[in-house]
Amino acid sequence: MPRTAAPPPVRKSPVPRVADSDRRRTSASVILRSVLEHGPVARSTIARLTGLSPAAVTDHCTRLTALGLIRESAAPRRSNGVGRPHVPVDLDDSRFVVGGMHVAVPYTTVALLDLRGRVVARRELKHHGTEPYEVLARAADGLAALLAEAPDSRPLGVGFAAGGWVDRDSGTVVEHPLLGWREVPVREVVEAHTGLPVHVDGHARALVNAERLFGRARGSRSVLHLFVGNVVDAAFATHDEVHHGPRSQAGVIAHLPVPGGTEPCGCGRVGCLQAELSERTLCRRARDAGVIGGVNPLHVVAAAAAGDRAAVQLLTDRAGAVGRAARLLLDVLNPETVVVTEVGVIHRKDCLDALRAGVGDERATAVMPTSFPDSVLAMAGGSVALDVLYRDPLALSSRAT
Numbered sequence: 320m321p322r323t324a325a326p327p328p329v330r331k332s333p334v335p336r337v338a339d340s341d342r343r344r345t346s347a348s349v350i351l352r353s354v355l356e357h358g359p360v361a362r363s364t365i366a367r368l369t370g371l372s373p374a375a376v377t378d379h380c381t382r383l384t385a386l387g388l389i390r391e392s393a394a395p396r397r398s399n400g401v402g403r404p405h406v407p408v409d410l411d412d413s414r415f416v417v418g419g420m421h422v423a424v425p426y427t428t429v430a431l432l433d434l435r436g437r438v439v440a441r442r443e444l445k446h447h448g449t450e451p452y453e454v455l456a457r458a459a460d461g462l463a464a465l466l467a468e469a470p471d472s473r474p475l476g477v478g479f480a481a482g483g484w485v486d487r488d489s490g491t492v493v494e495h496p497l498l499g500w501r502e503v504p505v506r507e508v509v510e511a512h513t514g515l516p517v518h519v520d521g522h523a524r525a526l527v528n529a530e531r532l533f534g535r536a537r538g539s540r541s542v543l544h545l546f547v548g549n550v551v552d553a554a555f556a557t558h559d560e561v562h563h564g565p566r567s568q569a570g571v572i573a574h575l576p577v578p579g580g581t582e583p584c585g586c587g588r589v590g591c592l593q594a595e596l597s598e599r600t601l602c603r604r605a606r607d608a609g610v611i612g613g614v615n616p617l618h619v620v621a622a623a624a625a626g627d628r629a630a631v632q633l634l635t636d637r638a639g640a641v642g643r644a645a646r647l648l649l650d651v652l653n654p655e656t657v658v659v660t661e662v663g664v665i666h667r668k669d670c671l672d673a674l675r676a677g678v679g680d681e682r683a684t685a686v687m688p689t690s691f692p693d694s695v696l697a698m699a700g701g702s703v704a705l706d707v708l709y710r711d712p713l714a715l716s717s718r719a720t
Contacts, residue, residue, distance in 0.1 A: 343713065344710075344714070346375060346379055347712050348709060348711065348712060349369045349371070350365055350369065350371070350376060350379045350380065351383060351389070351712045352532075352709055353365050353368050353369055354389050355410060355434075355435070358389075358392075359392035359408065360408065360409070361406075361407045361408075362380055362405075363376075365380075365408075380408055383712060384408070387411055387415065388415070388434065390408065390411040391406045391408055391409075392406065410435060411434070412433045412435050412437075414473055415433075415434060415472070415474070415475050416432060416433055416439065416466075416469070416472040417431070417474065417475050417476055417477065417478060417701050417705055417708070418430070418462045418466070418476070418477040418478070418513070418700075418704070419431070419432055419477070419478050419479075419480075419701030420458045420480070420509070421479075421480045421481065421696040421697065422454060422458070422479075422498070423481075423482075423549065423696060424446075424449075424550075425445065425446060425614070426443050426446055427443070427444045427446065427454060427458045427461070428441065428442070428443055428444075428696040428700065429441070429444065429461040429700075430442070430697035430700060431462075431465050431469060431472065432697070432698070432705065434708075435533065436529060436532060436701070436705060438694045438697045438698070438701070439472075440468065440469060441465075441697045442461050442464070442465060444457055444458065444461050449498045449499055449500070451492070451498070451500050451503040452508060455505065456508075456512060458509070459509055459512035459513050476515050476517065476704045476707070477509060477513055477515050477516070477517045477518070477704060478701050478703030478705065478706075478707075479505050479517060479518070479519045479700060480521065480522040480525040480699040480702075480703055481498075482497075482521065482523075482546070482549070482550030483495030483496065483497070483500070483552075484567070484568055484571060485519060485521040485522075485567060486566050486567040486568075487519055487520045487521075487563060487567045488567065489504075489506075490505055490506025490518075490519040491503060491504055491505060492505055492519075493566065493567075493568075495550075497549055505517070506518075506519050518703045518704050518706075518707050520567070521567065522550075522699040523544050523545075523546040523553055523570050524554040524561045524563070525700070525702050525703045525706075526544050526546065526554070526658070526689065526695065526699050527544045527556045527561050527658075528556075528702050528703070528705070529691065529698045529699070529702035529705075530542060530658050530689075530690055532702065532706065532709060533698075534658070534689075534690030534691065535656075535687060535690045536658055536687075539655045539656040540557065540558060540655050541556065541557040541652070541654040541655045541656070542555070542556045542654055542656045542657075542658060543649070543656070544556075544659075545644070545645055545657065545658070545659045545661075546660045547597075547598075547641050547659065547662075548597070548598050548660070548661075548662075549597050549598045549599055550573070551572065551573055551592055551597060552570050552571060552572055553570045553572050554569070554570045555569070555570070555654065572592055572644075572648075573592060573593035574586055574591045574592065574593070575591065575647070576591065577591070577592055577596075577640070577643075577644070578590075580594070580595045582595045582600055592644055596637060596640060596641060596644070598616045598662065599614070601637055601662075602614045602615070602616055604633055605618075605619045605622075605630065608629045609629070610630045610633065617662065619633060620667070623663075624666075624667075634662075634663035634667060634669075635663070635669055635673040636673075637663060638664055638670035638671070638673040638674045638677070639673040639676060639677040640677065641661050641674055641677065642673065642677020642683075642686070643677040645657055645659065645674070645677070645678050645686060646677065649682055655685065656685055656687070657682075657685055657686040657687070658686075658687055658688070658689055658690070659686060659687070659688055660695055661674075665688050665692045665695075674686060
């Protein structure tokens with residue numbers, strides 16, 4: 320008998336198939352983001368904006384309504400007076416909140432944010448010491464106090480942000496030299512205190528997500544965020560994804576060299592970016608110039624507002640140096656939008672002008688201050704949890720229902 324040829328082996332496609340659960344998660348995310356951006360919005364408009372079928376939009380809107388994330392708007396819209404009225408949907412910001420924690424060098428900020436990223440309650444807890452487990456316990460207690468004052472709000476989870484090296488996947492502050500923290504299991508500790516799901520990230524990356532969801536950078540194809548406080552670090556997002564790198568170490572720029580820098584750094588070198596631009600350096604120079612007597616950079620801003628020329632010079636010089644640092648990152652990454660969080664740039668137009676002058680060339684107009692001048696640290700913490708919600712609304716919100 321003639322032998323029949325064996326069928327050719329089936330080759331596995333190099334393109335992974337998207338599981339049904341992944342499709343549901345992605346579609347729910349796209350729809351919730353559309354409602355955030357355009358609501359109140361008709362389901363038919365969501366279908367047109369997202370490319371999803373009307374049936375899929377209706378199904379997901381039903382799920383999101385059942386979870387309490389969206390609701391029908393009170394006023395239906397008629398389509399040219401023909402047929403059934405379109406009932407638009409909008410975010411339901413009356414039920415859920417997320418908690419936010421941001422640990423800075425002098426204090427911790429705890430906050431509650433609604434689904435639109437609005438800060439509804441906030442408290443600053445000055446550090447009595449920087450022992451990590453004590454700081455985290457006080458932050459959890461502070462958050463519990465805010466929730467007790469808002470009994471009608473149901474928490475979906477907690478977002479934690481800090482400077483330094485923060486590993487999102489393990490929920491760990493790997494290293495924060497200014498706090499003296501090393502390998503602190505933040506997620507584990509805060510979950511034990513609060514009983515809520517906890518999400519952890521670096522504050523520069525958290526603020527990129529805040530800008531992407533709620534700020535002026537919404538819709539930008541690529542965003543660079545430069546955070547200049549006591550810690551100086553950066554984050555970069557492209558096509559709606561923030562780059563983390565192995566163990567979330569991307570964005571560590573503290574030891575980039577500053578040409579002509581004179582400040583000694585803890586690493587043993589002179590002129591590192593963080594040593595030159597940190598708020599500690601600003602305040603020390605302000606004390607040396609007789610501008611202030613303490614360590615609060617806002618006092619330098621207040622002195623400048625009162626007409627102190629030395630304070631103005633210190634702030635504009637620093638903003639110009641931040642602009643030159645931003646220019647280096649622009650040359651490497653070439654983002655569409657650059658957001659800078661820096662105390663002078665937030666409060667003074669002359670500092671924003673100095674920043675853009677430091678950037679130079681035609682890209683200076685792409686550089687803008689943070690969208691959250693009065694709540695940047697609260698936003699940093701809360702947006703970590705809100706980013707998780709908007710990426711996977713079916714998972715996070717279902718835990719609270």
